[in-house]
Every structure is written in C-alpha cells, then in structure tokens.
Amino acid sequence: MDAPTFTDLALRVISREATDDERRAVEAEMASTPARREEFEQLKRTHQLLRTAAPLTEAARATGPELPAWRVNELSTAVRQHFGPAANPKAEAGSTIWAHVLRWVFGGGGLAALTFAIVMMCFANRTVEVGLYSSDLVRGGEQSLSARDVPSARLVWFDEDTSFDQWQNQPLAWNQHAKIWVDNEHDLLYVLRRVRHGQIVMETQPLAPTDAAQREQIKQVVNSLQN
Amino acid sequence: MGTDLELLTALQRGEQDAWDEAFRRLYPAAFAAARHPLASLTPTEAEDIAIEALTLLLPKVKQVAAFDELRLLVITIASRKAISEKRRQLADKRGGGDITSLDAMQDDETIRFEPAEQLLYHLSGIDLRELGKLLDAALSALEPRQADLVRDFLVHHLPYKELAQKYRMPIGSVGVGLARSLDKIRAHLQAMPKLSKELAAYLR
Numbered sequence: 506m507d508a509p510t511f512t513d514l515a516l517r518v519i520s521r522e523a524t525d526d527e528r529r530a531v532e533a534e535m536a537s538t539p540a541r542r543e544e545f546e547q548l549k550r551t552h553q554l555l556r557t558a559a560p561l562t563e564a565a566r567a568t569g570p571e572l573p574a575w576r577v578n579e580l581s582t583a584v585r586q587h588f589g590p591a592a593n594p595k596a597e598a599g600s601t602i603w604a605h606v607l608r609w610v611f612g613g614g615g616l617a618a619l620t621f622a623i624v625m626m627c628f629a630n631r632t633v634e635v636g637l638y639s640s641d642l643v644r645g646g647e648q649s650l651s652a653r654d655v656p657s658a659r660l661v662w663f664d665e666d667t668s669f670d671q672w673q674n675q676p677l678a679w680n681q682h683a684k685i686w687v688d689n690e691h692d693l694l695y696v697l698r699r700v701r702h703g704q705i706v707m708e709t710q711p712l713a714p715t716d717a718a719q720r721e722q723i724k725q726v727v728n729s730l731q732n
Numbered sequence: 733m734g735t736d737l738e739l740l741t742a743l744q745r746g747e748q749d750a751w752d753e754a755f756r757r758l759y760p761a762a763f764a765a766a767r768h769p770l771a772s773l774t775p776t777e778a779e780d781i782a783i784e785a786l787t788l789l790l791p792k793v794k795q796v797a798a799f800d801e802l803r804l805l806v807i808t809i810a811s812r813k814a815i816s817e818k819r820r821q822l823a824d825k826r827g828g829g830d831i832t833s834l835d836a837m838q839d840d841e842t843i844r845f846e847p848a849e850q851l852l853y854h855l856s857g858i859d860l861r862e863l864g865k866l867l868d869a870a871l872s873a874l875e876p877r878q879a880d881l882v883r884d885f886l887v888h889h890l891p892y893k894e895l896a897q898k899y900r901m902p903i904g905s906v907g908v909g910l911a912r913s914l915d916k917i918r919a920h921l922q923a924m925p926k927l928s929k930e931l932a933a934y935l936r
Contacts, residue, residue: 512911522892522907551918555867557770557848558855559886562864564764564807572759576783580755581748587790588746 506534515545519552574676575697575707633658633730635723636672636686640664650720655727658685677705683730685723687712694719696726736799743793743802754799755786758806762786765807769889770848771814781817785810804857812852819849862924870920874913881906882913 506514514531517523523531535542572580633655639662641649652660663669673686673695683698692712700706713722742750762782766773773781785806796802867886871879881899884890895910896903 509908509911512915513907516911516914517892517907520892547918548914551914551921553847554851554921555886555914555917556889557851558860558863559867559883560768560770560888561765561807561811561855561860562867563883563887564761564768564811565803565860565864567760567764569760570763572756573779576779577752577755579783580786581752583787583790584746584748584751 506530511541511544512548515548516552519545519549571674573674574705575673575695577705578707632681633727634661634681634684635659635727636661636663636669636684638663638669641687649716650723654720654724657731658727685726687719687723694722694726696730698730740793740796740799740802743799754789754802758786758789758803761803762806762810765810766814768811768814769887771811771818773814773817777817778814781813782810785813801857804860808852808855808857808860812849815849815852866920866924867917870917873916873920878909878913881909882917885910 511531511534514523514527514534518528518531531545535545635650635655635658637650637660650660661672663672669686672684677684677697677699681699683696685697686695687693688695688709689712693709694712696708696710698706698708710722710726713719739750739753743754759782762785763778766778766781766785767775788809789802789806792805793802796805871883874882877899881895884895884898890898892903892906895901895906899906901909
C-alpha cells in the first residue's frame with residue numbers, strides 16, 4: 506500500500522469513517538509494516554490535537570451571540586459577591602462625583618440635561634410587552650390572554666421559537682418599561698423590567714397551573730408594572 | 733472604558749461597569765467554546781456553561797497581565813467545562829437505566845473524551861495563541877477551497893458525507909484531500925517541536 510493511500514485510510518479509521526474492510530486493511534498494513542503503526546499513532550495525535558484545539562482558536566474570533574440580557578444580573582451578583590460592595594471605587598469617590606455634578610449643574614449643563622429628561626419623559630411610551638405563542642391563542646380558546654385582559658400592555662405574538670427567542674434576548678429599548686413571557690418548559694413567568702436609575706432586572710415567578718389562572722397572573726403582573 | 737489596560741485595571745479593582753463591559757465582550761468567545769463540537773451541547777446548555785466560565789474569571793483576574801489573556805482563559809475554561817458536562821451526561825445516561833444505555837456501553841463514548849479533556853486541562857492561553865497562529869499559517873498555505881474543507885473538518889467536525897455534499901465532490905476525494913492537508917499541517921506543527929511534543933504527550 507503506498508503512503509498516500511495508507512494516510513487516507515488511516516484518517517478514515519481515526520475519524521470513524523472507515524468501513525470494516527478499510528479498517529482490516531489498515532490493521533493488516535500495520536501488522537506487516539511496523540513503521541506504519543507509528544505513522545498511524547502520529548496521525549491520530551495530530552487529528553486529536555487539531556480537532557480539540559481548532560474550534561477554540563475559532564472561538565477566539567467569535568463576535569456573537571450577544572450576552573443575553575437576563576443573565577447580566579446573575580453576573581453582576583457574582584462580581585459583587587467576589588469583590589464586595591466596598592471594592593467599588595465609585596462609592597469611595599462619591600464626594601468627588603458629587604462636586605463634579607454640582608459644578609455641571611451650575612455650569613448650565615444640568616439645566617439642558619433636565620430639559621432633555623423632561624422632554625424624554627413626556628414622550629416616553631412606557632410600554633409593557635407580553636410575548637406569546639400564536640398557537641397558545643388557538644389552543645387556549647376562551648381561556649387564553651387577549652388584549653381586553655391587559656389593555657395597557659401590548660401583546661406580541663410569535664409563530665416560531667427563533668423569533669420568540671430573539672425577542673426575549675433583545676434588551677429593553679429606551680422607551681420600554683417591561684416585557685413578560687411564559688416559559689412552559691420550566692413553568693415560569695419571566696418579567697424583564699426597568700427599575701430605578703434605569704437598571705434592568707430579570708425576575709421569575711412560578712407559573713400558575715391553569716390557562717385561566719395564568720391569564721389572571723399576567724394581568725396582575727401588568728397592573729403592578731403600571732402602578 | 734479606554735484602553736484594554738485601563739479596562740483590566742478597573743476589572744482588578746472590581747468595578748462593576750468594567751465587568752459589565754468585559755462580560756459583554758467575552759461572552760461570544762465563551763459561548764463558542766462551550767459549543768465545542770466534541771461536547772455537542774444544546775444552545776441553552778452552552779449558555780449556562782459560558783456564564784459559569786465568565787464567573788470563574790473573577791478569581792483569576794489578578795493573575796493576568798493583559799485583557800486578551802482573559803479571552804483565552806475563558807475559552808479554555810468553557811470548552812473544558814462543556815466536555816466534562818457532556819461526559820457527565822453520558823455517564824448519567826449509562827447509569828440511569830436509559831433504553832439506549834446498551835448502545836452507549838458497547839461504544840464507550842466517554843473514553844473518547846479523555847484525550848480531549850487531558851489536552852484542554854493542560855492547554856494554556858499561550859499555547860492556544862500559538863496554535864491559532866500555526867493553524868492560520870498552515871491553512872493560508874492551502875488552496876482556499878481546500879482550506880475551507882479542512883476548516884469544516886477540524887473546526888466544525890463535519891463528517892465526510894456532509895463535506896462531500898457541501899463541496900460537491902466524491903466522498904473518496906474528501907478523504908484524500910483531508911489526508912494531504914493534514915500532512916501539510918503536521919509539517920507546520922513540527923516547526924514548533926516544543927509545543928507539539930508537550931501537547932502530544934497528553935494525547936497518548
């Protein structure tokens with residue numbers, strides 16, 4: 506057997522692509538020519554090294570997906586637990602920041618910012634969105650959530666997982682107050698909402714057991730978000 | 733946040749904003765590493781592994797000298813955890829009385845992960861950077877179509893059949909082309925005898 510044929514067959518064996526005949530041919534070649542066994546072992550090591558390491562070198566260039574919004578809090582908590590609140594130099598530098606803010610306010614910038622904030626608040630549509638599968642509407646019939654149940658919220662219907670996942674992963678827009686969705690797989694109701702100082706938090710609560718109870722649960726959550 | 737060095741200094745001080753920025757920048761790499769084809773985890777599982785790997789950077793941040801080291805570190809952590817998770821899942825499947833456990837026992841999949849786990853345990857960020865450069869050099873020396881074929885085989889672990897379909901070539905030519913290209917890459921590896929010898933030792 507010539508060298509290129511052996512390398513080809515050996516690689517098939519190593520990659521689990523070989524037929525039984527090809528496997529036997531490689532075994533026979535290695536038994537009759539001991540140098541082939543060493544060649545086989547070398548090829549196997551190269552194959553393992555590259556198939557393990559090559560995906561990692563590619564990972565270093567990855568640009569997506571984005572960090573899901575609802576995992577940010579979890580990571581922030583881990584940072585606080587590790588470094589402790591005292592480690593945040595912002596707290597230590599509080600007086601300096603305050604002096605800087607005062608200077609800014611009296612310098613006129615504050616007035617402009619205040620005007621801008623008032624305008625933004627007037628125009629902000631503090632929307633609450635509720636994400637649902639279209640199939641739930643059909644399946645749930647009378648029991649399913651409708652726009653009448655939550656007039657102050659906007660219902661967003663999805664036909665497939667991909668678009669629903671994208672909607673869930675998207676951070677809240679500046680004019681959005683909250684979004685809510687049901688995770689039937691884990692029996693959880695997800696609430697992604699804006700709290701004080703623009704911070705966004707993700708909360709979950711156990712999902713009510715029936716369609717009717719879930720409808721009430723969502724209504725209550727929407728009402729609490731509007732108050 | 734200004735330069736990478738300023739970012740790293742802020743991370744070492746534990747500044748929340750800096751960590752938010754670092755997590756945002758490093759998540760894609762962590763997620764891609766957690767989706768290592770050997771582990772073949774679902775996107776949800778990979779997301780959990782990536783988040784865990786990011787939190788494991790916290791105790792290590794004072795040991796690194798450059799922000800980019802964190803990227804390489806999170807990649808090795810995430811890939812190692814992903815493969816361990818896969819191994820654990822297979823072990824559970826075998827021990828859990830699952831109907832497929834007989835198949836699993838006949839073809840002991842967990843053994844397949846041992847060399848990869850060993851290698852990932854010993855692979856440092858510096859090794860990974862060197863290997864990346866080596867692979868880039870080796871692949872750029874190939875004809876572009878051949879380089880894409882090899883990349884799909886090594887990086888995405890596509891089987892011969894899929895490669896033949898994707899590149900519209902006979903399945904026999906796939907193997908011949910891969911074998912030739914791997915020989916060329918091996919020649920590049922031999923140019924780095926220390927690294928290749930050290931890493932190969934974990935694959936025996």
